[in-house]
Amino acid sequence: MAGDVFGKIFRLVARIPRGRVCAYGDIAWKVGTTPRHVGWALSGCPDGVPWHRVVNHKGQLSIGKRAHYLRELQRGLLVKEGVRFSNSDNISDFDRYRWRPRIPRRASRTSKKPL
DNA sequence: CGCTTGACAGGTC
DNA sequence: AGACCTGCCAAGC
Numbered sequence: 001m002a003g004d005v006f007g008k009i010f011r012l013v014a015r016i017p018r019g020r021v022c023a024y025g026d027i028a029w030k031v032g033t034t035p036r037h038v039g040w041a042l043s044g045c046p047d048g049v050p051w052h053r054v055v056n057h058k059g060q061l062s063i064g065k066r067a068h069y070l071r072e073l074q075r076g077l078l079v080k081e082g083v084r085f086s087n088s089d090n091i092s093d094f095d096r097y098r099w100r101p102r103i104p105r106r107a108s109r110t111s112k113k114p115l
Numbered sequence: 116c117g118c119t120t121g122a123c124a125g126g127t128c
Numbered sequence: 129a130g131a132c133c134t135g136c137c138a139a140g141c
Binding site: 054 | 120121122123124125
């Protein structure tokens with residue numbers, strides 16, 4: 001639906017493969033909203049949504065400023081999936097683990113907006 | 116109906 | 129390199 005931004009976000013996040021991560025900005029770009037909305041939507045995401053696979057564009061866990069237990073939870077879940085961390089909140093080789101919706105490959109770079 | 120709040124991003128200083 | 133500022137826009141109150 002038009003206003004079902006949350007649903008879009010959840011569905012897209014659910015597509016992130018196990019052991020991979022995605023940036024808020026990438027999700028936002030694909031869904032057609034802003035990165036803040038992604039984080040905001042994920043703060044109240046239902047069960048089954050791999051919210052822990054979404055990190056900021058620096059490859060760090062942006063959550064946990066107020067509630068650092070969430071940060072540790074996210075880190076634990078990612079480590080369990082095989083993601084390595086150089087620091088307690090910094091993913092090593094972020095570019096390697098990064099996953100993008102609709103695989104860029106060669107051709108699809110002419111379109112600025114997907115769908 | 117309007118101000119505040121965010122699990123961000125990108126730029127500037 | 130790190131602190132700070134601004135844009136973004138749906139939901140909450």
